[in-house]
Amino acid sequence: MATKEASSSQKKGATPTKLSPKAAAAAVRIADNKKALFNYHIEERFEAGMVLEGWEVKSLREGKVQLTDGYVVVRNGELFIIGCQINPLGTASTHVRPDSVRTKKLLMHKEEIRRLVGKVEQKGFTLVPLNMHWKAGKVKCEIGLAKGKGEHDKRDTIKDREGKREVERAMKSRNR
Numbered sequence: 001m002a003t004k005e006a007s008s009s010q011k012k013g014a015t016p017t018k019l020s021p022k023a024a025a026a027a028v029r030i031a032d033n034k035k036a037l038f039n040y041h042i043e044e045r046f047e048a049g050m051v052l053e054g055w056e057v058k059s060l061r062e063g064k065v066q067l068t069d070g071y072v073v074v075r076n077g078e079l080f081i082i083g084c085q086i087n088p089l090g091t092a093s094t095h096v097r098p099d100s101v102r103t104k105k106l107l108m109h110k111e112e113i114r115r116l117v118g119k120v121e122q123k124g125f126t127l128v129p130l131n132m133h134w135k136a137g138k139v140k141c142e143i144g145l146a147k148g149k150g151e152h153d154k155r156d157t158i159k160d161r162e163g164k165r166e167v168e169r170a171m172k173s174r175n176r
Contacts, residue, residue: 030060030132030139033067038157040128040146046116048079049107050132050139055098056086060139064089065132072106072127072143074117079106081129081141106141119145 036042052060059065070084081104088098108116119125130142149157 028134030063030134031065031067032131033070033129035068036128036130036144036146038149038154040126040144040148041153042130042144042146043125044119044145045130046108046112046143046145047135048141048143050081050141051105051107052139053096055088055096056104057139059086059089060132062089067129067132070129072129074113074120074127077110077113077117079108079113079116079127079143080104081106081143084129106143116145124148 064087066085066087070081072079072081074080083101084104085100086102087100116127120127124147126146126148127143128146130144132139132141134140
């Protein structure tokens with residue numbers, strides 16, 4: 001009986017599509033901060049909710065967000081993301097004045113925030129936004145506890161990336 005139900009649920013000629021975990025994550029991802037991964041060593045990652053206005057959510061659905069210049073600060077035991085730019089849609093409401101660089105509040109449990117504050121006060125640690133994504137219909141921001149890279153570390157990152165490209169090119173030409 002189970003095979004009959006399984007076969008009838010599939011459309012004729014359709015193949016079942018299985019998404020890899022990476023592809024499934026990309027489907028719900030809104031924006032990435034690639035610059036943060038280049039400029040910082042990420043020690044820990046945390047997920048935080050965001051307090052947004054309606055026009056910001058609509059813009060996020062269209063992908064009109066930039067995390068590159070964003071950073072996270074702690075004020076009075078609360079987390080805020082500064083410099084995250086959400087560009088308003090052209091069809092934004094006439095009675096709302098959209099501010100694209102508005103400071104947005106991040107939502108986390110108090111115990112997690114206290115733990116983060118203790119780590120951020122250590123020398124060299126900062127909080128940076130890594131990506132924004134959808135989770136159960138809500139916008140989440142992944143923030144990272146990061147330590148700045150030195151110039152030589154950045155050069156090593158570039159050297160490793162170029163080495164990987166060389167190997168991929170060699171393998172690709174070898175397979176032809």
